[in-house]
Amino acid sequence: MTCTEFLAQLDDMLDQDAAIPLRADLEEHLRSCEHCEITLNTTRKTIEIYRSHEIYALPDDLRERLQQAILAKCRKC
Amino acid sequence: MAAYEKLVRQYDRQVFRIAQHIVQNREDAEDVVQDAFLKAYEKLDQFQGNSKFYTWLVRIAVNESLMRLRKRRTGRMVSIDEDVTTEEGSMPRDLADWSPDPEALYGQSEMGDILRKTIQGLPPGFRVVFVLRDVEGLSTEETAETLGLSIPAVKSRLLRARLQLRERLSRYFKRGEPKQAQGGAK
Numbered sequence: 001m002t003c004t005e006f007l008a009q010l011d012d013m014l015d016q017d018a019a020i021p022l023r024a025d026l027e028e029h030l031r032s033c034e035h036c037e038i039t040l041n042t043t044r045k046t047i048e049i050y051r052s053h054e055i056y057a058l059p060d061d062l063r064e065r066l067q068q069a070i071l072a073k074c075r076k077c
Numbered sequence: 078m079a080a081y082e083k084l085v086r087q088y089d090r091q092v093f094r095i096a097q098h099i100v101q102n103r104e105d106a107e108d109v110v111q112d113a114f115l116k117a118y119e120k121l122d123q124f125q126g127n128s129k130f131y132t133w134l135v136r137i138a139v140n141e142s143l144m145r146l147r148k149r150r151t152g153r154m155v156s157i158d159e160d161v162t163t164e165e166g167s168m169p170r171d172l173a174d175w176s177p178d179p180e181a182l183y184g185q186s187e188m189g190d191i192l193r194k195t196i197q198g199l200p201p202g203f204r205v206v207f208v209l210r211d212v213e214g215l216s217t218e219e220t221a222e223t224l225g226l227s228i229p230a231v232k233s234r235l236l237r238a239r240l241q242l243r244e245r246l247s248r249y250f251k252r253g254e255p256k257q258a259q260g261g262a263k
Contacts, residue, residue, distance in 0.1 A: 011236050035172045039243070042175050042250075046243045047211045049180065055192050056097040056106075058090050066093075066107060070085055070114045075078065077119055 001029040006036045014044055081121075085114055088131055091213060092138045098208045099142035101197055102149070109145060113138040128222060132215065136223045139205060146201070179250035195245045203238035210235050 006029050013026055030037050058066075089110060096109035117124075117134050124133055176182055183191065196204060209220045210231070221231045 038174045043243045056094045058093045073115050074118045
């Protein structure tokens with residue numbers, strides 16, 4: 001398996017979707033290719049970091065104001 | 078109305094987050110949240126139970142967000158197909174390994190700036206797929222349905238979005254960093 005072929009299956013590895021025979025090939029490639037191992041691990045970490053950090057939080061006061069405005073408009077429909 | 082109020086309270090944070098990711102402007106995101114919930118309420122009779130209410134609502138919010146972007150850019154068309162032909166991200170270049178605990182390298186506020194600045198640099202067509210799929214946790218099928226894209230198109234954009242973000246974050250997280258987060262992200 002080449003690095004390009006591995007990369008084409010990267011999403012399946014990240015999503016744990018790869019069928020078992022294919023997964024064995026991918027894992028064998030990983031054991032011998034440090035670059036692909038780093039790519040897999042750091043891409044996985046990228047997703048984890050974005051999932052765990054609330055970068056656009058909705059503050060409570062704004063949330064309350066928006067909810068009131070939405071419901072007032074809906075009542076007028 | 079009480080039932081709809083419950084739906085507003087259940088999904089307002091997610092809709093705000095998605096809108097802010099697309100429009101990248103807080104005032105516009107507030108308007109999108111209001112308009113999306115109002116439009117959904119007006120069209121409730123058109124909602125078909127074969128998709129989840131949340132997926133349907135997100136589709137409305139994404140369309141409202143893209144309309145806002147278009148208005149702000151004085152009529153220039155903005156669609157989720159914009160800038161997706163770039164070759165960037167199709168093959169990793171920076172292959173340096175990251176620090177074992179990159180989140181410990183920066184304070185909470187600085188990390189927020191880095192993450193915002195990095196994701197804002199993605200083309201809208203990649204950004205929205207990454208946000209729906211990886212941040213909001215929609216399935217590939219739901220993301221495709223929400224955006225009106227094919228499943229292979231979602232998969233292709235998701236891969237490239239992930240690789241581009243990874244590459245850009247490597248500047249901050251590779252071994253031997255931290256590096257100053259430059260510029261103020263909105």
